[in-house]
Amino acid sequence: MEFDDRFMQAQRTKFDCLLFDLDDTLYPYSSGIATACRINIEDYMVEKLGIDRSIIPELGNLLYKNYGTTMAGLRAIGYDFDYDEYHSFVHGRLPYENIKPDPVLRSLLLNLPYRKIIFTNADQIHAAKALSRLGLEDIFEGIICFETLNPIHKNTVSDDEDDIEFVGLSSTTTTTSSSQIFDIIGHFATANPTSKLPKTPIVCKPSEDAIERALKIANINPQRTLFFEDSVRNIQAGKRVGLQTVLVGTSQRVKGADYALESIHNLREAIPELWEADRKSKVGYSGKVAVETSVTA
Incomplete structure (x- = not known):
């Protein structure tokens, strides 16, 4: 029994799960998707919310900096809009053709015997399109996305109890008058602001609550x-x-980062311990049968 315990400890690896952001993580920033997304957000603010284009650079920067996403910030300061419409406008016109199939990354991920999950602030439709373009749509156990963390009413899309439950989102659009909008630009222009920033109803990274919810889900x-x-x-x-x-x-580590990769393709070189499970499975012990860990799509 003591030998069995030592054997199991030797087989146990450092990690159980790989949790991946999607945009600019599984494909490069150079794809232009992030830039196109920013332009679409700015157009939405002008065309759908009636915001003066001249203040959008400063407003967008403050919203993103203080709320994690522009969308979360817009809701915090008082704009009300349909979430599905927002995502359709912002992501619907993206140049997805710029995201190319990545067989190298696919091979890397398939050879890692761990749970693999996507965790993105984007909506489910965008995540599915991007993964499909990369050729990775069958690699991940599930996708934790905007709808997962911001459910209005649930809509289970999979009967597989082993899958992460996805949730649908429905929202009604209402008109918001300018008098109801919190002046966040004016707030930060004041030397000693007395008011507090309003909270957002949207749950998203980098909120620790969002990350903790994702881990629990x-x-x-x-x-x-x-x-x-x-x-x-x-x-x-x-x-x-x-x-x-x-x-x-980037290959430059910052505070809070245990590892840094110039590209997701540098996975094996930068984090060789991820392949410990494969090496350990090849170590033979008399009377022991090696158990192969399967990768499920």
């Missing part, structure tokens, strides 16, 4: 999970809730 142990992100603040929030972290897009 997917039944993830943060201490045995690697969190891959291109955002420094998301990495740092993940570190605060106990995740082991990988900053993607």
